[in-house]
Amino acid sequence: MVRELRARGFLVSKERVERLMRDNGIYARYKRSYKVTTDSKHGLPVAENLLARNFTPTVPNQVRTSDITYLWTDEGWLYLAIMLDLFNRKVVGWSMKPCMTADIVIDALTMAWFKKRPAVGLMHHSDRGSQYASHAF
Numbered sequence: 716m717v718r719e720l721r722a723r724g725f726l727v728s729k730e731r732v733e734r735l736m737r738d739n740g741i742y743a744r745y746k747r748s749y750k751v752t753t754d755s756k757h758g759l760p761v762a763e764n765l766l767a768r769n770f771t772p773t774v775p776n777q778v779r780t781s782d783i784t785y786l787w788t789d790e791g792w793l794y795l796a797i798m799l800d801l802f803n804r805k806v807v808g809w810s811m812k813p814c815m816t817a818d819i820v821i822d823a824l825t826m827a828w829f830k831k832r833p834a835v836g837l838m839h840h841s842d843r844g845s846q847y848a849s850h851a852f
Contacts, residue, residue, distance in 0.1 A: 716743070759848035766840040775802045776831060778838045781823060783815060783846065796823040800831075801840075807831055817849040824852070 716736070720727050736742070772778040781798040796819045798808040808827025812819045820841075841847040 757845045757848060759845060759850075761843045761848050764840075765838055770801060772802045775800055776833045776837060777802060778840060779807065779827065779833075780840045781808075781820065781847070782842060783819065783844065785815075786811075794819055796820045796846075798823045798827040798839075815846065817846045817851045820846045820852055 717727060717729050717732050720732065766778065766780075778801040779798050780801050781796060783794055783796045785792050785794050791813070793811050793813055794815045796810045797806055799805065800807050807830055808823040808825070810819045810822035810826065812822075824839075846852065
């Protein structure tokens with residue numbers, strides 16, 4: 716904020732900006748800390764990377780990707796697993812739970828399958844996390 720004000724020609728100190736912001740109920744948004752959601756150091760088998768960074772399929776329902784992230788809600792932290800159709804980046808399945816176990820990705824996969832029953836040959840790409848490498852998934 717100080718740099719921006721100075722760039723616009725205002726002579727201000729950091730302390731003055733802090734005081735004015737505090738007096739007006741303005742608070743800076745801090746960068747949230749990084750939280751690891753991928754446990755790739757496990758003994759579970761992982762699939763070969765068939766996608767090979769080719770993120771441009773030519774037709775829908777050819778390649779789907781999925782990942783897990785976390786969100787702050789009124790209930791606290793929740794984990795969100797989503798599955799996207801890589802052709803149009805449309806969400807085809809998702810699941811939200813308070814813990815990051817294999818059932819969160821299984822639920823997202825199940826929703827995606829029932830929503831758009833894919834033909835044989837659909838490629839699914841995810842990270843090498845333990846949820847995606849689990850026997851149940």
